[in-house]
Structures are given as structure tokens and as C-alpha cells.
Amino acid sequence: MNSEDLYQAVFRRKSVRNYDSSTLSLETLQEIENSILKLTPLYPDIKTEFRIVPGELIKTRMMKSSPHYLLAFSEKKEGHRVNVGFMLQQMDLYLSGRGVGTCWQGIPQPKKEALATSSLDYQILLTMGKPQEALHRGSIQEFRRKSLREITDIPDVEELLEPVRLAPSSTNSQPWYITGSAELMHFYCRQPNRLKALFVGKFNQIDMGIALYHLNLSAEHFGKKVEFFKDDVAAQSGPSGYYYVESVRLEG
Ligand SMILES: Cc1cc2nc3c(=O)[nH]c(=O)nc-3n(C[C@H](O)[C@H](O)[C@H](O)COP(=O)(O)O)c2cc1C
Incomplete structure (x- = not known):
């Protein structure tokens, strides 16, 4: 997906909070892993890591669960949260354009097995899965x-x-x-x-x-x-x- 595809996704994307319980195919998960490798940082001197973990490794805290979560980790440095926002938004748009439902979520928390997947500090996550609601908005008026x-x-x-x-x-x-x-x-x-x-x-x-x-x-x-x-x-x-x-x- 090129940057023009991501630009077009801006005008249709929405948060998806209802998911089918089935998992994404291995092929789709591999494609997602590949696009993580291509993320562009805002501040290249800040170390980041992104991990895909299954729903069982997340305490959802009243939020509906999704079959997969994409976790963002970062070293703590001036601007690290702005940098994470800049990077993970590339995934939000990519996933939406690719037909995968997603939602930024600050409330759910990874369990310790999920936190152990990176040595950096956990920041935020995106839910991921097959949507059980509309994937896209039909027009700008819906924002x-x-x-x-x-x-x-x-x-x-x-x-x-x-x-x-x-x-x-x-x-x-x-x-x-x-x-x-x-x-x-x-x-x-x-x-x-x-x-x-x-x-x-x-x-x-x-x-x-x-x-x-x-x-x-x-x-x-x-x-x-x-x-x-x-x-x-x-x-x-x-x-x-x-x-x-x-x-x-x-x-x-
Ligand atoms: C940093 C961040 C944290 C968020 N945390 C949550 C959350 O914990 N639970 C939730 O349902 N939505 C969460 N959201 C989604 C926002 O509520 C949503 O993006 C906003 O209402 C705009 O709606 P839209 O994404 O459908 O355009 C979060 C969004 C961002 C950017």
C-alpha cells in the first residue's frame, strides 16, 4: 500500500469495536508484520518495537475484545509518545485500507506475558480483527x-x-x-x-x-x-x- 492509498484511507477510516471471534489468516498476519517493518518514525533516534499478540494476552477492562492486538513499545525519551502516534497511525490507515478492523485503545492493558515481548516501555495498542460492523464511513459527514x-x-x-x-x-x-x-x-x-x-x-x-x-x-x-x-x-x-x-x- 503506497502513501496515496493511506491518504485515501483517511477519508473513510473509523474505529471498529465489534469483531468476529475468528482470527485473521496467517497470510494476513504476515503481511501486517511486513508493513510494521516499513514504518517511518518522526524521531528516528527513539527506539520502538511493535508486537502482535493474541486476545488472551490482554486485560480488556470492560472494552470488547478483539482476536489480535498490535502493541507499541518505545524507549522513554523527549517526544516518544508523539513518535508512537506518528508511527502507529500508519498501521491504523494501512489496516483500514487492507480491510482489517482496528481501533486505538488506551484502556485495555497487556498481561505480563504480552509485556515481556519487548524490553521497551509499553505505550498503547491497536485492536485488530474481522469487523462485525461497518469497516468504513460512507462520507465525510459521518465524522x-x-x-x-x-x-x-x-x-x-x-x-x-x-x-x-x-x-x-x-x-x-x-x-x-x-x-x-x-x-x-x-x-x-x-x-x-x-x-x-x-x-x-x-x-x-x-x-x-x-x-x-x-x-x-x-x-x-x-x-x-x-x-x-x-x-x-x-x-x-x-x-x-x-x-x-x-x-x-x-x-x-
Ligand atoms: C490515543 C488514543 C486512545 C484511545 N483509546 C480508546 C479506548 O481506550 N477505547 C475506545 O473505545 N476508543 C479509544 N480511542 C478511539 C477514539 O475514541 C476515536 O478515535 C475517536 O472517538 C474518533 O473516532 P473514529 O476513530 O471512529 O474516527 C482512542 C484513540 C486514540 C487516538
Whole structure:
């Protein structure tokens, strides 16, 4: 699946929470393993590992179970959660485009046998299986999302930022705000209040990585070259109530 296929998947994907209890074929699981090897990191200096484990190795904690889970592990370093979001969103889109149901989930927890599959720190998982509900959305109207004006003040970037607007996020919080220009964008994350910080604080950083990956795909679709970097000035001057995450230079 190429990046244009992943871009197209953005406009149809949805979280799937109801699964057939049968397992995916060995061939499909092997294809999934192969695409894990091709994941692109946002921050290449952070070590990550991804493991497929069976449903029995997960404590679902009230969530419906799925036959397979894709677990993300990372070393703990500045930006590691944003990096995991950026990488695992490639799998969310790949799986959706490939006909496999999937859902980001922070609530279920791996049992110790699953944690033992990596020496790195467990971060988050994706459910995987044959869907027992619609796999895709039929139209953009089926997405419950903020309007473009609620997530940016940059003029004339509707098409470029549409994939960011449609990105999935924990509790559908859509914590992103983007300032700057069509050529230089600064991504900020809403600072959760103290109570919310306990539940969604770390997931919001994963959300930001997801949004950055959607921008990456959109830029490629529109033939632009993308460079991610930290901008010291932007880091000091975001909208109030938001913290700085990343800047993006777009050329072409
Ligand atoms: C980091 C993260 C954690 C999430 N955790 C859960 C979860 O524990 N349980 C759940 O049912 N959905 C979870 N979700 C799915 C979101 O609720 C879902 O993506 C959002 O409501 C948007 O809906 P959509 O994915 O169908 O577009 C999570 C999503 C993200 C990105």
C-alpha cells in the first residue's frame, strides 16, 4: 500500500469495536508484520518495537475484545509518545485500507506475558480483527469533528489540513491547534485540566503524532516536501492554554 492509498484511507477510516471471534489468516498476519517493518518514525533516534499478540494476552477492562492486538513499545525519551502516534497511525490507515478492523485503545492493558515481548516501555495498542460492523464511513459527514476554523487560524489551507481535522484522537478530544502559514506550520496541543491530565494527558501526545502523520500524508498528496523541526520562537509563543509540539516546513 503506497502513501496515496493511506491518504485515501483517511477519508473513510473509523474505529471498529465489534469483531468476529475468528482470527485473521496467517497470510494476513504476515503481511501486517511486513508493513510494521516499513514504518517511518518522526524521531528516528527513539527506539520502538511493535508486537502482535493474541486476545488472551490482554486485560480488556470492560472494552470488547478483539482476536489480535498490535502493541507499541518505545524507549522513554523527549517526544516518544508523539513518535508512537506518528508511527502507529500508519498501521491504523494501512489496516483500514487492507480491510482489517482496528481501533486505538488506551484502556485495555497487556498481561505480563504480552509485556515481556519487548524490553521497551509499553505505550498503547491497536485492536485488530474481522469487523462485525461497518469497516468504513460512507462520507465525510459521518465524522464527528471540529470545524477547520476551530483548529487553525491559517487562511486558505482547507484541503491541506482536512486530513488533520479528520484525525482520530483519544476521547475524540482533537487537542490540536495549528498556527503559522501554509509554508510553515506550528502544531500546539491543548493543555488538559488537572483531572483530565490524569486520564488523557499522555494520550494527547499520541494524538499529536497522529495529526502530524496526517499532515505528512496530505503534504505528499499535494506534492509538497515536508520537514519536521523544533522552532524556538514558536515554542515560546503559542496560543494560551496550549503547549508547543512541533513545526513543519512545507515546500513545493
Ligand atoms: C490515543 C488514543 C486512545 C484511545 N483509546 C480508546 C479506548 O481506550 N477505547 C475506545 O473505545 N476508543 C479509544 N480511542 C478511539 C477514539 O475514541 C476515536 O478515535 C475517536 O472517538 C474518533 O473516532 P473514529 O476513530 O471512529 O474516527 C482512542 C484513540 C486514540 C487516538
